[in-house]
Amino acid sequence: MPNLASPTLFLAVARRLLPWLWALTAALFAVGLVMSFDAPADYQQGETVKIMYLHVPAAWLSTFIYAVMTLAALGTLVWRHPLADAAQKAAAPLGAGFTFICLVTGSLWGKPMWGTYWVWDARLTSVLVLFIIYLGLIALWRSIEEPGRAARAAAILTLVGAVDLPIIKFSVDWWNTLHQPASVFRLGGPTIAPSLLWPLLVMALAFTVLFLTLHVMAIRNEILRRRLARLTMIAAAEGDAVALSTP
Amino acid sequence: MIHVPHLGFIVAAYLVAVVAIAAMIAVVWWDYRELVAQLARLEREREEARR
Numbered sequence: 094m095p096n097l098a099s100p101t102l103f104l105a106v107a108r109r110l111l112p113w114l115w116a117l118t119a120a121l122f123a124v125g126l127v128m129s130f131d132a133p134a135d136y137q138q139g140e141t142v143k144i145m146y147l148h149v150p151a152a153w154l155s156t157f158i159y160a161v162m163t164l165a166a167l168g169t170l171v172w173r174h175p176l177a178d179a180a181q182k183a184a185a186p187l188g189a190g191f192t193f194i195c196l197v198t199g200s201l202w203g204k205p206m207w208g209t210y211w212v213w214d215a216r217l218t219s220v221l222v223l224f225i226i227y228l229g230l231i232a233l234w235r236s237i238e239e240p241g242r243a244a245r246a247a248a249i250l251t252l253v254g255a256v257d258l259p260i261i262k263f264s265v266d267w268w269n270t271l272h273q274p275a276s277v278f279r280l281g282g283p284t285i286a287p288s289l290l291w292p293l294l295v296m297a298l299a300f301t302v303l304f305l306t307l308h309v310m311a312i313r314n315e316i317l318r319r320r321l322a323r324l325t326m327i328a329a330a331e332g333d334a335v336a337l338s339t340p
Numbered sequence: 341m342i343h344v345p346h347l348g349f350i351v352a353a354y355l356v357a358v359v360a361i362a363a364m365i366a367v368v369w370w371d372y373r374e375l376v377a378q379l380a381r382l383e384r385e386r387e388e389a390r391r
Binding site: 140143144186194198204205303313318324325327328331 | 360
């Protein structure tokens with residue numbers, strides 16, 4: 094049986110998989126955008142509902158990516174999986190990017206709908222905290238030179254930061270917030286009309302496949318970066334050996 | 341001409357998303373190209389050192 098944790102196998106699988114993932118991403122975005130712009134205006138939000146087709150998928154991804162990182166952190170600390178810390182490190186900038194899109198598009202929706210770009214509401218604040226955690230993790234990886242120590246420190250911080258995920262999810266239930274409660278993933282089923290829900294789901298799938306594609310590419314970069322570091326050390330050692338053997 | 345209320349906010353949101361997604365793709369792609377080039381250069385230098 095092939096070793097599925099092998100970086101060499103991952104590189105081979107990534108090379109074959111990436112063209113298909115890019116094609117699927119492009120197709121899903123094409124269909125999703127056509128459906129979004131073809132969807133009717135909301136009876137309260139009007140055409141501003143179009144912003145939701147970006148904001149909601151980005152919001153889902155911001156927490157989904159952190160959940161992936163939390164699993165990878167467990168993989169680093171508990172199972173010591175060789176690709177776990179690469180997966181975690183590769184996901185953080187993408188998580189920050191999608192959280193940024195979520196915050197900015199939400200703000201641009203908030204001004205015409207709520208009359209303000211920002212309120213210190215529990216949902217908005219907890220998502221802002223998530224964005225800061227992503228930035229903190231990126232900074233932590235850059236500040237520790239030894240990769241093993243950096244991975245362990247980042248894994249611990251990731252696990253501590255995971256406490257923000259249930260706060261984000263349930264903030265609209267636990268506190269009185271200006272942000273609306275869940276309208277898709279709820280016990281009684283979605284409260285959104287199918288004509289608005291389907292474009293949203295297709296866009297969410299497009300965003301998710303885009304993340305998956307970029308994540309595979311970024312993990313591949315991490316593997317290459319390690320290979321480069323190892324080869325640089327070997328080359329330096331070989332250079333020293335040559336210098337010592339030269340009379 | 342059809343008047344769409346808050347059109348500026350909708351266009352701005354899509355522009356921000358496009359720029360942010362394009363930036364993420366560009367950064368990951370550029371990083372890959374740099375790493376491949378550095379690896380190739382290192383391999384070449386090692387080969388030359390061996391000769």
